[in-house]
Amino acid sequence: MDIGSHDQLAKASEVILTNRVGVHSHIRGLGLSNEMEPRQVAQGLVGQVKARKAAGYIVKMVKEGRVTGRAVLIAGQPGTGKTALAMAIAKEMSDGAPATLMSASEIFSPEVSTAEALTQALRRSVGIRIKEETEIIEGEVVEVTIERPATTSGAKAGRLTLKTTEMETIYDLGGKMIESVIKENITAGDIITIDKATGRIAKLGRSFTRARDYDAQGAQARFIQTPDGELQKRKEVTHMVTLHDIDVINSRQQGFLALFSGDTGEIKQEVRDQINQKVSEWKEEGKADIVPGILFIDEVHMLNIECFAFLNRALEADNAPIVIMATNRGITKIRGTNELSPHGIPMDLLDRTLIIMTEPYTSAEISSILKIRCEEEDASLTESALSQLSDLAKETSLRYVMQLIMVSKVLCKRRKATEITTEDVLKSYQLFSDEKRSEDWLNQHADQYLFHHSAPEINSAAGNSAAAVSHVEEAMVM
Numbered sequence: 067m068d069i070g071s072h073d074q075l076a077k078a079s080e081v082i083l084t085n086r087v088g089v090h091s092h093i094r095g096l097g098l099s100n101e102m103e104p105r106q107v108a109q110g111l112v113g114q115v116k117a118r119k120a121a122g123y124i125v126k127m128v129k130e131g132r133v134t135g136r137a138v139l140i141a142g143q144p145g146t147g148k149t150a151l152a153m154a155i156a157k158e159m160s161d162g163a164p165a166t167l168m169s170a171s172e173i174f175s176p177e178v179s180t181a182e183a184l185t186q187a188l189r190r191s192v193g194i195r196i197k198e199e200t201e202i203i204e205g206e207v208v209e210v211t212i213e214r215p216a217t218t219s220g221a222k223a224g225r226l227t228l229k230t231t232e233m234e235t236i237y238d239l240g241g242k243m244i245e246s247v248i249k250e251n252i253t254a255g256d257i258i259t260i261d262k263a264t265g266r267i268a269k270l271g272r273s274f275t276r277a278r279d280y281d282a283q284g285a286q287a288r289f290i291q292t293p294d295g296e297l298q299k300r301k302e303v304t305h306m307v308t309l310h311d312i313d314v315i316n317s318r319q320q321g322f323l324a325l326f327s328g329d330t331g332e333i334k335q336e337v338r339d340q341i342n343q344k345v346s347e348w349k350e351e352g353k354a355d356i357v358p359g360i361l362f363i364d365e366v367h368m369l370n371i372e373c374f375a376f377l378n379r380a381l382e383a384d385n386a387p388i389v390i391m392a393t394n395r396g397i398t399k400i401r402g403t404n405e406l407s408p409h410g411i412p413m414d415l416l417d418r419t420l421i422i423m424t425e426p427y428t429s430a431e432i433s434s435i436l437k438i439r440c441e442e443e444d445a446s447l448t449e450s451a452l453s454q455l456s457d458l459a460k461e462t463s464l465r466y467v468m469q470l471i472m473v474s475k476v477l478c479k480r481r482k483a484t485e486i487t488t489e490d491v492l493k494s495y496q497l498f499s500d501e502k503r504s505e506d507w508l509n510q511h512a513d514q515y516l517f518h519h520s521a522p523e524i525n526s527a528a529g530n531s532a533a534a535v536s537h538v539e540e541a542m543v544m
């Protein structure tokens with residue numbers, strides 16, 4: 067069999083190692099200093115300092131658990147980083163309270179009502195930190211013996227001797243435990259814990275007394291003291307689940323498997339009432355803490371008046387999460403009505419909302435964002451190609467230009483070069499139209515299309531964009 071040349075194999079492994087790069091994958095946090103001051107470029111975010119600082123205060127309040135049921139609106143022109151900001155907030159929260167990110171259109175589905183979908187989203191954003199005492203066995207492994215059966219059908223038998231500084235015990239191992247011991251590669255001298263309820267084995271490190279046993283210890287070998295006292299101990303562990311997880315597990319017709327399929331259907335109000343009551347009992351008994359998190363609803367203008375009324379009410383409930391909304395709409399109709407309102411959001415909800423405005427980027431900021439994106443997409447480009455992309459972003463949009471990076475990279479690779487040049491950028495710009503050029507095209511060829519409505523304001527916008535595009539083309543030909 068021909069297993070392929072070295073080159074072919076190298077190419078195949080290159081494909082396997084390729085990481086998928088998402089549109090916001092470069093965002094790692096809000097990039098704030100300890101004093102809550104945003105750095106101009108940090109953790110993948112560029113500029114937008116006022117909005118980042120405001121977002122930082124929201125995160126701080128949520129982390130301190132001091133607020134519940136607030137509404138925040140991130141408003142700004144398209145492509146000014148509203149979703150990027152929400153992603154950064156979610157990253158900042160990653161180790162604590164839950165953060166749910168969704169688009170308003172996800173609320174509408176044939177399976178569940180909008181009220182149910184919103185309730186599920188809200189309850190997914192409230193965490194319950196459950197404290198539990200579990201029994202563990204903790205000690206240093208003195209000896210592990212696993213007897214393999216002579217026939218394939220026979221069961222394995224095993225014994226594990228563990229000790230502390232004060233005692234030593236031999237445990238018989240069942241089939242599952244034997245598997246864990248083999249998988250974790252447990253050997254004499256390891257300090258381990260065994261969760262008695264689940265049988266899960268965790269390696270804590272190697273015993274100091276064995277530090278000189280082998281010359282070749284792994285670089286990360288962690289040496290620790292042999293535990294003292296009893297082998298069996300009680301330890302407090304905490305788990306974080308969301309209210310929605312508890313709802314699903316307790317909703318009989320769903321079962322916990324619905325958590326994996328995401329197909330939870332409607333959950334009865336009685337189930338939720340019982341769970342709320344149980345959770346407040348746990349809270350009073352000190353067994354659990356309620357941790358309200360964040361629900362981010364992008365494109366919030368897509369919600370209709372009923373959804374807004376529902377949200378308004380839901381925010382008044384105890385332990386409601388912070389609802390962060392984002393929109394790029396100006397003064398527009400509230401869906402489901404003929405009423406105009408700023409951002410398409412009813413005034414009563416706007417009135418209780420903290421608004422964070424995002425501002426358009428300067429040329430230098432656009433250039434910085436593009437540079438970060440090129441690094442993220444592993445694309446190296448010449449200085450002139452970068453400034454050409456920045457110019458194009460001003461004429462078209464930041465989003466469109468970000469897409470050109472990947473196309474230019476493919477073109478560059480095809481001509482076996484390593485650095486994207488202005489020619490690659492120009493070619494990709496000519497291959498893929500931006501929104502303004504496609505609109506311009508439609509207006510020019512209106513008579514060849516079906517159902518073409520020529521709106522005067524669209525025509526004038528297209529006229530401007532045509533001028534802008536020809537200006538870019540001129541600049542690129544030079």
Ligand SMILES: Nc1ncnc2c1ncn2[C@@H]1O[C@H](COP(=O)(O)OP(=O)(O)OP(=O)(O)O)[C@@H](O)[C@H]1O
Nearest residue numbers: 089090110111112144145146147148149150394435
């Ligand atoms: N300040 C920033 N720093 C780094 N990347 C950014 C910044 N702002 C925007 N981006 C990136 O630019 C792209 C467009 O931004 P984003 O989707 O966040 O805009 P938006 O304001 O949500 O737009 P829309 O109103 O159209 O939904 C994304 O890939 C985003 O990650």
